[in-house]
Structure formats: C-alpha cells, structure tokens
Amino acid sequence: MATRIQVSGLDIHYDRFLAVQDVSMDIEPRQVTALIGPSGCGKSTLLRSLNRMHELVPGARVSGKVVLDGQDLYGPDVDPVRVRRHVGMVFQRPNPFPTMSVYDNVAAGLRLNHRRMPRSEMDGRVERSLRAANLWTEVRDRLHRPGSGLSGGQQQRLCIARAIAVEPDVLLMDEPCSALDPISTQAIEDLILDLKSSYTIVIVTHNMQQAQRVSDTTGFFNLRAAGEPGVLVEMADTTTLFTRPAKQATEDYVSGRFG
Numbered sequence: 001m002a003t004r005i006q007v008s009g010l011d012i013h014y015d016r017f018l019a020v021q022d023v024s025m026d027i028e029p030r031q032v033t034a035l036i037g038p039s040g041c042g043k044s045t046l047l048r049s050l051n052r053m054h055e056l057v058p059g060a061r062v063s064g065k066v067v068l069d070g071q072d073l074y075g076p077d078v079d080p081v082r083v084r085r086h087v088g089m090v091f092q093r094p095n096p097f098p099t100m101s102v103y104d105n106v107a108a109g110l111r112l113n114h115r116r117m118p119r120s121e122m123d124g125r126v127e128r129s130l131r132a133a134n135l136w137t138e139v140r141d142r143l144h145r146p147g148s149g150l151s152g153g154q155q156q157r158l159c160i161a162r163a164i165a166v167e168p169d170v171l172l173m174d175e176p177c178s179a180l181d182p183i184s185t186q187a188i189e190d191l192i193l194d195l196k197s198s199y200t201i202v203i204v205t206h207n208m209q210q211a212q213r214v215s216d217t218t219g220f221f222n223l224r225a226a227g228e229p230g231v232l233v234e235m236a237d238t239t240t241l242f243t244r245p246a247k248q249a250t251e252d253y254v255s256g257r258f259g
C-alpha cells in the first residue's frame, strides 16, 4: 500500500555540521517525487532520513518530523528496522549480495521477516518480485547462479526486486541510474513508471531530463550559501517547476546556469 509522507521542520546534522535545514514537504502516494539540486545540498541525506538509514552514520541526527500515514518515524517506540521494511531503498551502485544467487538475493529480506515461509510460497514471492522488476524473463533460467553475474542494469533491477519482495509502502532511489548505460537507464525508468501505481517513490537524480521523464512532483534543493546548509527552495508539479518556476534560483538551475 502506498503511503503519504509528511516532512516538517526537518534539520539533519552530521555531528555539529548542519547539512539540511528546516525542510517541510508533502510526498504523495502513487506518485514519483524527484529531488534535484547541486552536489552537496543534502538530497541524499534527506532521502536517507526518510527510512532512518542516516542513523547508520555515527554522529548523524535529525530533528523535526517525518510522518508516514500518521505515524512519526522518529517517535520514541519506533523500531528503525521495521521502518526500513516499510520504506525500501535502492542505491546508486547496484549492490546485490555478491555471493548469493539471483533467487537468494530476492529471498534474503523475506527470510529475515518470515522465517518459516514455505518453499512454494517463497518461490511465488521471488517470481512475483522479479516479474514486477521486469527481470523474470531474463533470469528465470539462471535463478541459482550468482546475482553478481548479471549485467549492471540487470543487477539494479535485481536490487529493485529485492527491495519490493518485502512489500514496502515506499521506495527511495538514490541516483539509481547513474552507473548505468542509456538502455539500462531506460529499463529502470520504465520500471519506475510501472511501480508508481503501487508505491510512493522518491528519487534523487542529477539528470534533469530524467526528473522530467519519470516524476510527477519535483523538489529543488540548494545550499543557502557556500558552506551553509541545504534547503528546499521550491517544490511543485514537475512541469511547472521546469517551465514556470516561482524562484529565480530554480530557474537558474533548471536552465543550466549553475550546478
């Protein structure tokens, strides 16, 4: 089930360094939301705060609120491991577990969450996830060979299959195509458009054409000034943000005048 995310007054620190300041934004279900902006403005940091992944960095901390369908992710009784089951993540470089087979890569999260799942059900879930990731026909005859033997684009779709196997509500993607060739990029973009009917998708991308191809809404982030924190400058539906932005800084960035 796709979920609405409401971010309010979010500050993110790495030790004393304030990386992201006072971000408030609503992320709608069954839509793709793109986060764009120059290097270092905090897009990945913000993305990782949406499933508490940034907590894996010592000294990283958040204040403010991230609410998923009414539940504050940073509430006192919230288990970050459970959060990460509901909010899956796909990274810049495809990172299948290198020694595991294609099948086991997809089954890994399921095994953690459902220790006693019967084999036939596991087979069904693995197949469904691979089909949903548009990978099944390419790997059905090599399910028990290492995932690391697939091409880069196939590995990235395998990582997406692994992320969706545990049936998350939200998929976070951090520059998922930046290590891929144009054909594999297109396959991932097509997949994102297929998946958005079932998930809330947030994608960080440096590629402004990609943001325009895949996203419904775009948020433009920028540094408040050199050496200062990243802030959300403007968020709007993607067509508006790219053609009639409200802020001059957005206009300058999307027209290629800086960044």
Ligand SMILES: Nc1ncnc2c1ncn2[C@@H]1O[C@H](COP(=O)(O)OP(=O)(O)OP(=O)(O)O)[C@@H](O)[C@H]1O
Residues within 6 Å of the ligand: 014, 017, 019, 037, 038, 039, 040, 041, 042, 043, 044, 045, 046, 057, 230
């Ligand atoms: N693990 C970390 N420890 C300390 N500072 C960090 C860490 N990760 C990121 N930062 C700092 O936080 C700021 C935001 O970084 P972040 O990677 O979120 O930006 P970004 O917009 O995603 O950049 P890029 O587009 O280059 O990936 C930067 O100043 C960066 O140096």
